[in-house]
Amino acid sequence: MRALIVIITTIFALAFDSSFTGILTLRSVGSITPLAMPCLVVFIALFAPETIALLVALLLGALVDLSPGYGELVGGAHLIGPHALGYLVTALLVLRIRNVVFRRRVITIAVLTTAAVIVTGATEALVLLVRGILPWTPALKGGGFSDLIKLFGTAIYTGILAVPLGWCLLATIGLWKFHSPTGRSATWR
């Protein structure tokens, strides 16, 4: 897998999630906003070798945690972990099922991206919950049914956005130079 392509795509995905998505925000329904990064994580997890996919997912999650508005603590410090672990779990799940799905279909990427947002959200909630239990960290505030609905809304909207994004990623798959460890039988789909 070409590192340069991953870096460029990551920069675009981070910039997209921290600025361009404002165009697509549904302000009247709780500011539901689609995300580009879960789509990229799913795409890499579908095609990259297993170890690299896990490492890249962890790294992309850490970069998201360092983005404005994510995991910010007192004094501008960032909490690295909720998205890093969330994307790692997502990549693990995608790696488990990627041999039984049609990988080169946009609809596969869209559905898996929807699932990725929910899995990441659940992992994030778990991490924050565990952190809130610890005596040296403040207790978790917020959450609840409205946030759950918002998570599902974000997941569906991100899945819809994954259709054009997934198409773009699949169109450029030759540039990524993925080498599948399982041979030709795993890549023909």
Next chain:
Amino acid sequence: MSPVSWLGWTSDFADLVRVPVTPFSHVGIMMTSWVRPAIEPSDLPTDEKERNDLAIAERDYFRRLWTAQMFRASKLADQLRELQALPDSALRNPLPPISIPIDITGRKSSDVAGTLELKLVRGTSSRILVGDIAVIGSDVIGRITRVGMTRAQLIPMNHKDIGLTRASIVPAHPSNLRSPLLAEIILQSNGGPTMFADVPATSGVQTGDIVHLNDPSWPRSGTGLTLGVVTEVVQIDEAPLRQRLIITPRRRARDVSRVIVLGTGEEE
């Protein structure tokens, strides 16, 4: 799982990581504000007669203010004559705030109360201090919470970390029938799209009234700036003599690409 005090390095690390992303985010924010511009707040009545009545009421109100200011000016002139007798060192005033336009380069669009990332340009970092106020027009939109190597961080007024803020409520349209100062409140934020405060039920606050900053713990330059409008007045069942006001900011940083920071730092 580490305590917050051990995570200070992450802020510098985030600064470095954001360097390659910032130019693209900047373009994205500009494009977003161009495609989906903010709706300009207008609280003027649409009916022509109402507008004329309002204009007359405002004229009378400002005429009274002018008269009051004339008396005040005479009084201040007397004080000035006394101060002129003091040595020069006693007359030095603190530096006035400097208006610095700053571009927004990152935000989490799904979070209406989320923090914003501001681009620091050469020569501005020393002028902006933690706690400085960011405005759009006469509306306060937030405070600076951190000034890093390459970027600054802004929290909007409805962010939960903004804390308790003292403010005053004045009528949206001055008239003889209503007091010019309706109530002094302690404003709170809970991370949602609005803020809230409690007032006595007899205060006479109505929907549409304006909330102005009046907090000595904020920079002096922010006094009198608008924090929002009262959008809902709710009777508190547990305390029949009090009402809860729901206050909505008129302007939001997420709808624009640039804010003005009233910098209180000294020029390099």
